Amino acid sequence: MSNRRRTLNIQSIAYNASTNTPSLANMVDGAVYKVSVEGIQTIGGTSKFCAVNDLIVNVGGVTSFLHVSNVNFNASTGLTTGGTTVTQSQLTETGRKIYITASGKITGGTVVNGTTGGNSYLIVGDTLETINNVLTITSQINSGSIINVGTGGLFSNMSVANDYLNLRNYVDVTLNLLSATTETSSIDIENRCGGKLRIFGNGFTIQMGSGFNLNLSGDNIVISNFKVSGNSNGYLLEVDGSVIHQNNLTVTNTNATGHGIIHTKSLKSLDDNEAIALSSVTISVANVANVALVGRNSSFSCLNLTTNGWTTGLRNGDFYISGSVNTGGGYFEVGESGSLSVDGSVNTGGGDFYGGASSSYTIHDSVNTGGGYFHGGASSSYTISGSVNTGGGDFYGGVLSSYSIFGSVNTGGGYFHAGDTAHALINSSINGNVGSYFGFEAGTRLYVKGSVTGYTVIGFQCGQAMYIGATSVAVLRNQNTNTLMAN
Incomplete structure (x- = not known):
């Protein structure tokens, strides 16, 4: 048996679809035209785009495509590579692939996978094919x-x-x-x-x-x-x-x-x-x-x-700020059962600060409330590497909380309350004004490495406190020592 490759050799006549030469009307039965110049002509009673190398056949006086070639189409200008303006219906032909060379919008008509709001949008790199007589985008976006x-x-x-x-x-x-x-x-x-x-x-x-x-x-x-x-x-x-x-x-x-x-x-x-x-x-x-x-x-x-x-901040999530937080007078809350880390400062501009419930947070710079209230949280653990400055606002360390503040706590005219059943380390000083309140509740352990100054109104001190630095006489309840275990 011969292994020679067989090819179909169709005798055709060169056809200029731009000028309709030779005329389709004079095409004899069985004749085949091969498009040499693209254009728009009526094929089988419908206006169609004829691409270079398309084959058009006449059977029984009716023309149709015997073979169609692929087309490059600029969706921005509506032109083919050969410069012919075409519509969606003229491009629609089974077997023909249309390659989009520039993105654009086509008003009216339908392109499957590409029509919204009455317009069809084609993206450079898209490939279209005719499926069930409708142009369809068959590729993903490049x-x-x-x-x-x-x-x-x-x-x-x-x-x-x-x-x-x-x-x-x-x-x-x-x-x-x-x-x-x-x-x-x-x-x-x-x-x-x-x-x-x-x-x-x-x-x-x-x-x-x-x-x-x-x-x-x-x-x-x-x-x-x-x-x-x-x-x-x-x-x-x-x-x-x-x-x-x-x-x-x-x-x-x-x-x-x-x-x-x-x-x-x-x-x-x-x-x-x-x-x-x-x-x-x-x-x-x-x-x-x-x-x-x-x-x-x-x-x-x-x-x-x-x-x-x-x-x-977050409920049951994590919150990370590599700079600072500024709330412009708004309330700031770490969140519930969340974790927070702020590399810079937290500045509320008069708003309150609340550490949240069952939370864990670290602030690597200072907390400045500008007159707002500072509440460390409930059942929370926190570290503040800088100072806490309330600007006249009150300070409350929290309930059932454990915390360390490595800078000073400065309340101005606000009170200082270390917390309820809290464990607190203040690595620097605690500073208030004359007439300001100082205290802590039962179960609290307060350790202050710096001084405590300014406070003259003494509240409950029902836990344990140790003061290393010089401490106001009022805070020490008139004890002549800088170390006090208050029960």
Whole structure:
């Protein structure tokens, strides 16, 4: 048996589809035209794009494609590589693949896996095929693709871009804001396919319409230089997925009773391979009583955290700040059953500080409440490497808590209360004003390496205290010694 390769040799006539030469109307039965110049012609009674090397056959006076070639298409200009303007219906032909050379939007018609809001969006690198007589995107978005959003971009706003991405698969894609966007509905960015989704805000604001909010509910999301603003009576930004923020995150909610950010899984400025948080978070709410930040069973990290409202660390989570916390008069709470580490200082600007319940926290610099109340927590363990300065606010070490403060405690006109059944080490001095209260409750053990000065109103001292430095006579209950075991 012969092993020679067999090929089908079809005799054809060169055909210019741009000028219809020779004319299809004069095509004899059984003739085959091979397209040498692309163009639009009527094939089988329908307007069709004829690509170079397509074969057109006449059978019984009816023309049809015997073979079709693949096509490169610029979705931005609507032109093929040969410069022909084509529509979706003209490109639709079983067997033909269409390769997108530039991203663009096609108004009207339907492209399966690519149509949302009445428009079809095609991304450079996409491949389309005709399935069941409908153009269908059969490829995933090319890895590393950058899709522009906003003025001059493929998508006008984040809502449309998000709806589109929910139709597609990808390994790694970036939404790149070219301008501020206006959103007329709430947005839930699910990142359904699970690939890495980057959103580069470039400092432009995603403006949510009144009453709407943004939820980053998907995993594997990275946001950069990201700003969200709106007027929501709930949380403006919800993070229910795993999100990494880079180059700062800013959230502004102007609603009188609205809140800033709630996160329930992970909102971090570092991934598992990084050692320090480098991106800051700034949250603005309309009232210091409104919640700026709260976490639930989540992890959070940033460089500096700046808010002007109620700021709560985490419940059953971990909270890491590589810089400082500034709440602008808002209440600061470590959280319940959570862990917190702040490399810098915590400054509440008049707001209260509460260490939380069953929590563990370390502040490597000072705590400054500016007149606010300091409460170490309940059943908590904490270390403050710097000083605690209440600026006239009261100091309460906590109940059933264990703590060490390596700087001084300065209450001004506020009282000092070491705690209830607390174990306390003050490695420096405790300083108050004349007329200020000093005391501790039963079961408390207080060890002070520095001096205790200024306090003249003596409360209950029902635990044990040891004072190493010079201590006011009033504190020592008129004992002429610097060491006192008070029972």
